[in-house]
Amino acid sequence: MTDLFDAEVEATTTTSLDLRRLQRQKRRAARRRMTLIVTAVALVLFGIGASVAYNFMGSFEGSESAAAADFEGPGQGTVQVVIEQGATGSDMATVLYDAGVIASTQAFIVEWNNNPDSSSIKPGYYFMHKEMKAEYALQALLDPSNRDVRTITVPEGKTLDYYAQAIVNLTGATQEEVEAAMADTSALGLPAEADGNLEGWLFPAKYEFDPGVTPTEVLQKMVLQTIKVLDKYGVDADDREDILTVASLIEREAKLADDRPLIASVIYNRLAIDMKLELDSTVKYLSPSEGVFTSDEERAIDSEYNTYANTGLPPGPIAGPGEASIKAAVQPADTEYLFFVTVNLETGETKYATEYADHLKNVEELRAWVRENQTTTESSDG
Numbered sequence: 001m002t003d004l005f006d007a008e009v010e011a012t013t014t015t016s017l018d019l020r021r022l023q024r025q026k027r028r029a030a031r032r033r034m035t036l037i038v039t040a041v042a043l044v045l046f047g048i049g050a051s052v053a054y055n056f057m058g059s060f061e062g063s064e065s066a067a068a069a070d071f072e073g074p075g076q077g078t079v080q081v082v083i084e085q086g087a088t089g090s091d092m093a094t095v096l097y098d099a100g101v102i103a104s105t106q107a108f109i110v111e112w113n114n115n116p117d118s119s120s121i122k123p124g125y126y127f128m129h130k131e132m133k134a135e136y137a138l139q140a141l142l143d144p145s146n147r148d149v150r151t152i153t154v155p156e157g158k159t160l161d162y163y164a165q166a167i168v169n170l171t172g173a174t175q176e177e178v179e180a181a182m183a184d185t186s187a188l189g190l191p192a193e194a195d196g197n198l199e200g201w202l203f204p205a206k207y208e209f210d211p212g213v214t215p216t217e218v219l220q221k222m223v224l225q226t227i228k229v230l231d232k233y234g235v236d237a238d239d240r241e242d243i244l245t246v247a248s249l250i251e252r253e254a255k256l257a258d259d260r261p262l263i264a265s266v267i268y269n270r271l272a273i274d275m276k277l278e279l280d281s282t283v284k285y286l287s288p289s290e291g292v293f294t295s296d297e298e299r300a301i302d303s304e305y306n307t308y309a310n311t312g313l314p315p316g317p318i319a320g321p322g323e324a325s326i327k328a329a330v331q332p333a334d335t336e337y338l339f340f341v342t343v344n345l346e347t348g349e350t351k352y353a354t355e356y357a358d359h360l361k362n363v364e365e366l367r368a369w370v371r372e373n374q375t376t377t378e379s380s381d382g
Contacts, residue, residue, distance in 0.1 A: 068106035074136050075101070075129025080148065083141065085123040089113065092121070096137055100130045107134035117142055124149060125210055150213055153206040154222075156322035157251045159285070163202050163222075163320070173215050181215035188219045191227065193241050200244040200317020201226050229323050233330045245313050247321035247329040252281035255348025259340075260325055262352060264332035266340050275338065277307035285318040292345065341366055345373075 081099050083092055089112035093105035102108050111134045112118045121141045125148040128140055140146050152170045154163060160182065167178050181188075185196050194201055203225035209218065226244075235243050246267055254260045270277055282305050283294045299306070305314040321329075337352040339359035343366045353359040 068110070069103040070107040071103045071131045071133050073131070073133060075132035077130045079128055079130055081126050081128055083121065083123050083126060087123065089118060092141070096128070099128070101128045101132050102134050102137050103131070104134075108137060111135050111138045115142075122147065148211055150209040150211060151206065152209070152218065154202070154204045154320065156204045156325065157248075157319045158204060159319055160199055160202070167215050167218050170209070170218065171213055171215050178215045181219055184216070187216055188223050189227075190223055191237065191240065193237055194316075195241070197316045198223075200248050200320060202320050203229060204320045204322050229326055233327060235326075235330060241316065242313060243326065243329045244317045244321060247325040248317035248319045249277070249279055249281055249314075250328050251321040251325040252284070252319055253279060253340075254325070254328075255342055255350060257324060259348075259350045260328035261331065261333040262335065262337065262350075263340055264328040265335040266337045266352070268332055269336065269338055271312065274311050276309075276311050277313075279307045282307040282314050282318055285314075292342070344369055 079099050079101065081095050081101065083095065087095070089109055090105070093102070093108040093112070096102045096108060097105045115138060118138065122144075126141060126146050127148055128137065128146070132140070150170055152166055154166055164175065164178050164182065167173070167181075168175055171178075173181075182198055185194070185198055188198070190196070190198060190201060198219075202219065202222040205222075205225060207218070207221060209221075230240050230243065246264065249267060250260050250263050253263050267277060269275075280292065280294045283298050283301065286301050286303050286305050287294070287298045289298075299308045302309070304310060305318065307314060335352070336354045339353040339356065339362070340350055341359065341362045342348060342350045343362055351362040351365070353362060
């Protein structure tokens, strides 16, 4: 019995093992078939995707090539375009395309990207031709002679009357319109410490403007430039008016660059001991006349600007000082000089003195120069 039973059990166990083994084999075969199917499907999908992508890129490249049309020559006729501040190459391409200058934006962008000077194009108004080759259009924007610009240059040491006439000439506005713009100092950004006095706050320099610039815009830029220079030399707001006043005196008195800090020292040394400045330049501000000398009558004019009659600084600047004079007012030479006089009106040679007796000798040298050069104008000590 035992042997028979064991044989039956063994047979049953063997059958079960075979069955499980068969089932495992079937499952592995099914997984292999599924893997092959998935792989095949993936390959098909990849092939379709690659084909679609290739066709898409091909059509894009084809359309781009077709759109990147370009004219052949330098163009013809004249058109004005405006390049805005901060414009990118793409922005410029659009402006040129819309104006009929270039055949396509793509052609210009290619030239823009290939030229390292492209970023130096300035904003403004440009005269261009229509139907230009993109390369030539880019070169035209890089050529400053094609830019339509309004230029004004104001020398150092000029008063408001000079500025007003220069702005009339620049803008085409009337004298009355310019004067009205000058009177509206709040619109010009004139700081409170100027107390509404524009004199001395219009920085002398060369300026460039776009067509259609207004007197107010010109004046705003000049005031802003003065503030920038004052800030450059660390001038506090409370000291700005005095520094500009001193700088304006230096500007009108100095003949040579080396004299500016020396004359500044004379001014400050006199102010420190309440000594009258006695500067002809302030009298000239009251009574403009040719030459560098003033008369006894002029030096007797009753005005706060007359430094022969009053101690201390005049109530405000007497001209527009340049940067060199502002620097001298901020950084005067360290001297004990109380006097100066220009002894040669041609070369601008100026001599300095601490003692009045020495100053008189320098004044006599000036008078000798005047006699030798047949100058008959009455002179002052200065």
